[in-house]
Amino acid sequence: MMYRITYGLLDIPATDPLRRSITSTRGRGLEDMDGAVICYRIPYCRTDTYRHSFFISGARLWNQLPKHLTVLQTPESFREGLAGLHIKH
Incomplete structure (x- = not known):
């Protein structure tokens, strides 16, 4: 859901109550x-x-x-990236 909000794929503005902070990874x-x-x-x-x-x-x-997951170009690639994560509980 957050991916879709972030990339404007849902009709939910990501500006209120969420405030973006965009940073450069290349410095x-x-x-x-x-x-x-x-x-x-x-x-x-x-x-x-x-x-x-x-x-x-x-x-x-x-x-x-x-960070490499948050910049993926499609919801499908994001979903596949999440599936490959090893999350510690």
């Missing part, structure tokens, strides 16, 4: 968007309800993904 600044990685800023949450809401939890999980 040359944002003018080289080929190396840009989208992360989300996690706002301060005063309540547990908000802290555990979909958008905050989803943003936190998205930011923890390996």
